[in-house]
Amino acid sequence: MSEERSYDSPPGMLALFARAGVGLVPGASKLPFIGGGRGKEIPSLTLRLSDLSIDRDKLTAYSRVCGFQLSDILPATYPHILAFPLHLSLMTDTSFPFPAIGLVHISNQITQRRPIRADETLALRVWATKLEPHPRGKKFSIRTEASVGDEVVWEEVSTNLRRGGEGGPAPGERERQRQAEELPAAATWRLPGDLGRRYGSVSGDINPIHMHSLSARLFGFPSAIAHGMWTKARCLAALANRLPEAFTVEASFRRPILLPATVEFAEAWAEDGTARFAVRDAKKGTPHLDGSLKPQA
Amino acid sequence: MNSTVRRVAVLGGSRIPFARQNGPYARASNQDMMTTALNAVVEKFGLAGERLDEVAAGAVLKHSRDFNLSRESVLGSKLAPETPAYDVQQACGTGLEATILVANKIALGQADVAVAGGVDTTSDAPLALNEDLREILLEVNRTKSNAGRLRALAKLRPQQLVPEIPRNAEPRTGLSMGEHCAIMAREWGVGREEQDELAVRSHRKLAEAYDSGWLDDVVVPFLGLERDQNLRPDASVERLAQLKPVFDYVHKREGLLMAPAYAMPRMLQRAGIKLQDFDFYEIHEAFAAQVLCTLKAWEDERFCSERLGLDEPLGSVDRDKLNVHGGSLGAGHPFGATGGRIVAGLAKLLSENGSGRRGVISICAAGGLGVTAIMEAA
Numbered sequence: 001m002s003e004e005r006s007y008d009s010p011p012g013m014l015a016l017f018a019r020a021g022v023g024l025v026p027g028a029s030k031l032p033f034i035g036g037g038r039g040k041e042i043p044s045l046t047l048r049l050s051d052l053s054i055d056r057d058k059l060t061a062y063s064r065v066c067g068f069q070l071s072d073i074l075p076a077t078y079p080h081i082l083a084f085p086l087h088l089s090l091m092t093d094t095s096f097p098f099p100a101i102g103l104v105h106i107s108n109q110i111t112q113r114r115p116i117r118a119d120e121t122l123a124l125r126v127w128a129t130k131l132e133p134h135p136r137g138k139k140f141s142i143r144t145e146a147s148v149g150d151e152v153v154w155e156e157v158s159t160n161l162r163r164g165g166e167g168g169p170a171p172g173e174r175e176r177q178r179q180a181e182e183l184p185a186a187a188t189w190r191l192p193g194d195l196g197r198r199y200g201s202v203s204g205d206i207n208p209i210h211m212h213s214l215s216a217r218l219f220g221f222p223s224a225i226a227h228g229m230w231t232k233a234r235c236l237a238a239l240a241n242r243l244p245e246a247f248t249v250e251a252s253f254r255r256p257i258l259l260p261a262t263v264e265f266a267e268a269w270a271e272d273g274t275a276r277f278a279v280r281d282a283k284k285g286t287p288h289l290d291g292s293l294k295p296q297a
Numbered sequence: 298m299n300s301t302v303r304r305v306a307v308l309g310g311s312r313i314p315f316a317r318q319n320g321p322y323a324r325a326s327n328q329d330m331m332t333t334a335l336n337a338v339v340e341k342f343g344l345a346g347e348r349l350d351e352v353a354a355g356a357v358l359k360h361s362r363d364f365n366l367s368r369e370s371v372l373g374s375k376l377a378p379e380t381p382a383y384d385v386q387q388a389c390g391t392g393l394e395a396t397i398l399v400a401n402k403i404a405l406g407q408a409d410v411a412v413a414g415g416v417d418t419t420s421d422a423p424l425a426l427n428e429d430l431r432e433i434l435l436e437v438n439r440t441k442s443n444a445g446r447l448r449a450l451a452k453l454r455p456q457q458l459v460p461e462i463p464r465n466a467e468p469r470t471g472l473s474m475g476e477h478c479a480i481m482a483r484e485w486g487v488g489r490e491e492q493d494e495l496a497v498r499s500h501r502k503l504a505e506a507y508d509s510g511w512l513d514d515v516v517v518p519f520l521g522l523e524r525d526q527n528l529r530p531d532a533s534v535e536r537l538a539q540l541k542p543v544f545d546y547v548h549k550r551e552g553l554l555m556a557p558a559y560a561m562p563r564m565l566q567r568a569g570i571k572l573q574d575f576d577f578y579e580i581h582e583a584f585a586a587q588v589l590c591t592l593k594a595w596e597d598e599r600f601c602s603e604r605l606g607l608d609e610p611l612g613s614v615d616r617d618k619l620n621v622h623g624g625s626l627g628a629g630h631p632f633g634a635t636g637g638r639i640v641a642g643l644a645k646l647l648s649e650n651g652s653g654r655r656g657v658i659s660i661c662a663a664g665g666l667g668v669t670a671i672m673e674a675a
Contacts, residue, residue: 056520
């Protein structure tokens with residue numbers, strides 16, 4: 001059974017996080033108004049948000065935190081910020097099979113079909129794919145499409161892991177890690193302890209694992225961890241002046257970055273315009289993120 | 298070694314619209330704006346991934362972290378990162394001086410293709426530590442003993458939290474450029490009405506340039522702004538007359554904005570041409586009175602003989618050839634950016650009007666500086 005739900009304005013984030021938080025309390029998900037844990041399968045629910053215009057002040061704040069130049073063209077990661085309230089609505093919906101908080105964001109793929117100008121009006125469509133087995137549990141993806149008029153200009157596949165089981169690495173993971181470790185270093189980034197709060201304030205993603213070491217400890221992390229989507233955005237900002245008009249950029253999130261941190265950004269470009277990049281621990285060289293970029297025709 | 302001097306061509310330029318302080322560019326940095334303008338040039342001339350011989354540009358109001366502003370802008374642009382760059386800073390002469398620098402290198406065969414320009418923001422101003430606080434902190438840093446450090450820190454006072462703000466005043470005279478210009482206006486008998494007329498003309502000419510599409514291939518929108526924000530197409534002498542004067546006449550001293558009046562005859566003499574041998578005059582409108590005083594000085598027999606040491610006055614400038622698409626009064630004047638605006642505009646104007654046409658640029662700058670240049674259609 002598929003269902004569609006349309007919004008006139010982005011759903012409020014605080015209420016969504018409150019729902020997500022309550023969903024963690026044992027038994028709370030049995031309550032009729034709390035999301036997470038009732039269904040067995042990912043619901044066939046599509047959320048839509050139309051007539052979305054860009055708030056320049058918010059775009060500026062986001063660009064500053066992620067290292068993008070101010071521009072009239074949206075960073076390719078920006079529509080993710082616009083869609084995030086819908087992602088959270090979907091994952092805190094009463095029909096969703098498990099609590100949103102506690103899911104692990106394992107990868108993100110964005111395709112920019114053409115540059116999006118900040119004065120364009122966007123429509124967003126968000127849905128989730130079925131659960132699939134993963135060596136360390138089950139995974140599913142949140143899919144997002146951004147359109148201008150009838151034209152789909154941007155797509156995203158954001159993949160999450162619901163942990164369960166102690167399986168080994170996914171196929172090809174070790175090979176990718178080895179490749180990420182071998183990329184030539186391009187820059188050292190010093191990430192401040194409050195980076196999670198800064199990115200939280202511009203992205204709306206105030207998941208407690210990013211906000212403070214105390215709140216992160218409740219979830220088993222020794223300190224606050226950097227948002228994966230900040231890390232990806234920061235990489236894209238570093239590549240920004242060499243990006244083609246249309247491209248797909250994919251990133252896999254490996255070990256979390258415990259803040260504050262000093263990390264190393266590495267990149268390599270091939271003749272065909274593709275690139276590989278990584279963010280690694282500055283001392284040990286273990287990857288936090290590895291990614292690739294491919295031009296689209 | 299190359300011993301010949303080559304002719305240098307200005308191929309064209311791009312700029313973003315000029316905005317009011319704390320307007321749509323309130324949070325844009327000099328680097329954001331310079332990178333955007335550079336990328337517009339890259340787009341216009343198909344330079345993506347190309348290595349140019351150099352980029353020279355600068356800003357007047359600059360954060361100390363922006364010591365390599367031009368280089369960082371190149372690295373953030375679509376130009377090849379192997380393009381060298383350096384910063385130039387000569388007050389309001391920055392953009393034109395940068396153009397002359399790269400042109401000279403091209404003339405001497407030290408470069409083939411280069412970009413020159415400038416940028417400025419007063420919204421994202423470089424606030425510095427209070428001077429007293431800075432001295433205390435430096436003293437703490439110099440002191441070896443903990444007791445000594447504590448003694449230095451004991452000098453901290455709450456009022457030292459007030460930052461050092463860039464001031465619009467000449468270090469040696471304590472007067473602002475506007476006050477200096479007011480002195481000149483009195484000296485040359487330039488009245489309010491004359492100034493308002495020049496200002497109205499500047500606004501209207503620029504508005505016409507926008508309306509006719511003349512600026513379409515020069516100005517690229519930025520942060521939602523498509524035209525210079527200061528521009529008032531409906532400006533009139535009557536309405537301007539209602540505005541209160543900003544600068545009052547103060548005690549008599551040499552006006553500091555007269556430098557181009559001195560620079561021009563020296564340049565003309567070297568070039569072997571007269572002030573009247575130009576089809577277009579681009580005189581930077583720092584203030585309406587600055588332009589009017591300069592024009593009067595060149596017409597004045599006594600000034601030309603006593604101050605410039607000329608046998609006869611330089612003579613008058615045909616007003617119909619002056620700032621024909623508007624000037625700084627209409628467009629606004631972000632200090633370092635003005636030279637680039639004028640050079641790109643004059644290059645377009647000359648090329649449109651046919652081979653052999655000649656234009657002259659005159660820009661006054663803080664510190665009693667003046668920069669002038671001649672351009673000719675190929």
